[in-house]
Amino acid sequence: MKTEQTPKPANRSGWIMLAITLLLYGVTLFLDPSLAGSALYKSLGVLKMIAPILLLVFFLMALLNTFIKPKSIAKHLGKESGLKGWFFALAGGVLSHGPGYIWYPMLSELRDHGARDGLIVAFFYARAIKLPWLPVMVGYFGIAFTLVLTFYILLGAWIQGMIADRMNPKSTYTE
């Protein structure tokens, strides 16, 4: 999947999206000011929630770039990473907190430095296991459902990663 290279930075499309979002807020404000206020309040709540994670991602990216060379990323998360690569991707997906889009910049950098697409796809799907919310799931659906679903999510993440790699065998780091 990496044959079509990442169209970064996302500056232009980002500003366009932001303009569209502001336009939507403007229309909502015109039609129903209280609804627009409520939406803005919810958005600020989301921003407040993700701010610490965003800070964590910021420092993780800096640490990765300081201590880990692209060649090393290619070795641990690239074509030859083997079981270790799958373990990192699945464990990372399960342990990562907050909305998925916060992790996009870091994953995108890892990908540019040689992490293969299959592992990134697996990371994304493994994020379906939400450790902090598992007790809530057990409460609603029972322990058997939670265990079975968790198992199939991990299996599904791995299979999807394999499919993604098969679809793009060139998804490896080359200097």
Add this chain to the structure above:
Amino acid sequence: MPPLSTRFKEALAGSFRSLSAVLPMLFAVIGLVGLFQTTVTPQMLHSLFSGAPLQDTLIGTLVGGISVGQPFFSYIIGGELLKEGISLYAVTAFILAWVTLGVVQLPLEWALFGSRFTIVRNLLSLLFALLVAWATAATLGVFL
């Protein structure tokens, strides 16, 4: 090789540049999440299910895919749907689609990873919402 402190400072600057580049899109996504959560209520999502297993499964996947919010919302809605007789297959697909798909964040994913990656990943997630839901329900012996 430059000293560690210099490398770290350079890496911090690099991280700042990377994150700054995606901030407008990130703010747009956060703004859309707020709008969605305000205009689309759990009751509205709930009312879309009919009780027909196959139809509900597709509806669950689609509704879960466009919904945004904390995962526990999907558990609560899913739990209530299950109590009302909606199949476990449909409810599981709904929960999975909620946490693995995201229409709102598609533009950001597209911008950072490219169109091919985004389309393939989301199609795989869509397909696997159905497959994992089927496997889970079948394993638990309550398939349809």
